[in-house]
Amino acid sequence: MNEIRPQGANVASFVGDMPRDPEAYMSSLNALRMQKLKGQLAYCFANEFYGQKMRDAGISDPRDIRTIDDFRALPPFMTKAWHRESQQLSFEKYGHPFGLHLCAPLEKVIHVAGTSGTTGLPTFYLFTKKDLELTYLTMGRMFQMAGIRPGDSVLQLFGLSIWVAGTTVIQALEAYGARPIPLGAEAGVSKALQYIEMCRPRAIFATPSLISHIVERAPKELGREANTLGIEIIVCGGEPGLAISAFRKRIMEGTGARVFDMTAGAWLNAAMDCGGPEHNGLHYLAEDYCFRYDLVDPETRKPLPLVDGAVGEAIHTGLEYEAAPALRYATGDILKLSIGECPHCGHFGSRFNFVGRADDLMNVRGVKVYPTAVKEVVEQFRPAVSGQMQIVLDHPPPRVTPPVNLTIEVGPNVGESDWPALAEKIEGRIHQVLKIRTKANLVAEGTLARSSLKTKLIRVLESSGR
Numbered sequence: 001m002n003e004i005r006p007q008g009a010n011v012a013s014f015v016g017d018m019p020r021d022p023e024a025y026m027s028s029l030n031a032l033r034m035q036k037l038k039g040q041l042a043y044c045f046a047n048e049f050y051g052q053k054m055r056d057a058g059i060s061d062p063r064d065i066r067t068i069d070d071f072r073a074l075p076p077f078m079t080k081a082w083h084r085e086s087q088q089l090s091f092e093k094y095g096h097p098f099g100l101h102l103c104a105p106l107e108k109v110i111h112v113a114g115t116s117g118t119t120g121l122p123t124f125y126l127f128t129k130k131d132l133e134l135t136y137l138t139m140g141r142m143f144q145m146a147g148i149r150p151g152d153s154v155l156q157l158f159g160l161s162i163w164v165a166g167t168t169v170i171q172a173l174e175a176y177g178a179r180p181i182p183l184g185a186e187a188g189v190s191k192a193l194q195y196i197e198m199c200r201p202r203a204i205f206a207t208p209s210l211i212s213h214i215v216e217r218a219p220k221e222l223g224r225e226a227n228t229l230g231i232e233i234i235v236c237g238g239e240p241g242l243a244i245s246a247f248r249k250r251i252m253e254g255t256g257a258r259v260f261d262m263t264a265g266a267w268l269n270a271a272m273d274c275g276g277p278e279h280n281g282l283h284y285l286a287e288d289y290c291f292r293y294d295l296v297d298p299e300t301r302k303p304l305p306l307v308d309g310a311v312g313e314a315i316h317t318g319l320e321y322e323a324a325p326a327l328r329y330a331t332g333d334i335l336k337l338s339i340g341e342c343p344h345c346g347h348f349g350s351r352f353n354f355v356g357r358a359d360d361l362m363n364v365r366g367v368k369v370y371p372t373a374v375k376e377v378v379e380q381f382r383p384a385v386s387g388q389m390q391i392v393l394d395h396p397p398p399r400v401t402p403p404v405n406l407t408i409e410v411g412p413n414v415g416e417s418d419w420p421a422l423a424e425k426i427e428g429r430i431h432q433v434l435k436i437r438t439k440a441n442l443v444a445e446g447t448l449a450r451s452s453l454k455t456k457l458i459r460v461l462e463s464s465g466r
């Protein structure tokens with residue numbers, strides 16, 4: 001395996017000039033953000049969609065929003081549902097599906113990405129020339145953090161349909177000076193292996209599950225292990241696999257590469273972990289161009305203090321965005337924020353981990369608990385438990401009546417006679433840590449499905465009609 005070198009310190013971004021003290025860092029950052037926000041708010045106020053949202057929130061003049069706290073006290077101005085509605089309305093009114101919140105003239109929009117619409121209508125992300133250039137800049141910081149150099153061959157194996165991870169990333173790699181080979185996930189594993197052998201990419205972009213298939217099938221299809229193919233850098237996204245230590249280790253050993261987890265794309269968002277043996281959180285690399293971790297309580301939508309360890313729903317705002325900006329966009333993502341120095345690479349700034357989705361939050365008699373918090377406590381009992389578990393509810397959260405039913409797989413060497421005592425210990429520990437009552441139903445290892453990396457932590461019983 002290649003030597004793992006910290007990369008974060010080399011990332012040329014605004015972070016280098018910022019104070020290395022969490023409080024001072026945040027106040028410098030907020031001053032910079034507020035300066036940019038003033039322009040963004042005035043720009044969006046002139047738009048029919050956002051102007052109305054602001055007036056609905058009692059704002060008659062955006063100049064009245066003077067501080068970051070004034071801004072953070074405002075309600076969300078956009079959600080996924082409103083985004084779709086805005087697109088529907090612009091189609092009816094103007095004959096294009098890009099939304100009433102399109103702030104720039106349509107002819108200035110030169111790049112389109114979005115979601116595929118597998119669970120409903122597609123949503124679009126639009127870019128003017130300036131938006132694209134800023135996207136290249138923020139994505140470029142990620143490429144740099146991963147150690148990609150101008151001139152490197154990069155095999156692009158993310159899906160090449162409408163997603164930002166497809167064409168937009170390819171264009172950003174070209175702008176960076178790298179040489180993306182745009183094969184796409186659509187080509188399949190055999191083609192990917194053929195291209196790896198032919199083109200010898202130094203870096204590969206792909207989902208963790210596709211990389212996993214490449215590792216498995218290389219010996220059979222190429223007659224050699226994947227870790228002899230000269231791959232030095234793997235950038236993953238789209239699935240949470242790399243946050244799982246055992247999976248991460250398998251990918252690193254199987255490929256011999258440094259492995260990075262990224263999330264990026266729409267509205268200048270760019271974050272990446274630093275490729276250590278453990279996931280050290282996604283390092284924010286575009287804090288000067290967007291405000292992502294504007295965390296609020298997902299139930300009340302009240303702003304939460306932005307301190308190390310804060311957990312809440314991310315409200316996203318692009319700070320210098322022209323086409324169809326995100327302005328207080330309630331993402332539904334629950335993030336846990338870290339502020340300070342990364343223990344692996346020394347990068348000073350903010351990092352985050354995905355905790356779940358806002359609609360997974362449970363309210364157990366007034367105690368708010370995310371499913372991942374329950375899983376963390378259960379995992380402390382390894383190897384007596386396998387780590388696989390599910391929360392079983394009669395109806396969808398948030399309201400949950402205790403005891404909360406848990407199905408927990410035991411580890412391989414625990415006899416059935418020991419299960420009751422183990423269940424009691426787990427229930428006691430959860431009560432101690434999370435202050436909620438649970439009922440632990442133990443099952444044998446292998447009982448719970450493992451078909452996907454995205455195993456749902458919550459199962460709502462069928463009889464509830466969901």
Ligand SMILES: [Zn+2]
Pocket residue numbers: 008273274280283342343344345346347
């Ligand atoms: Zn780091």
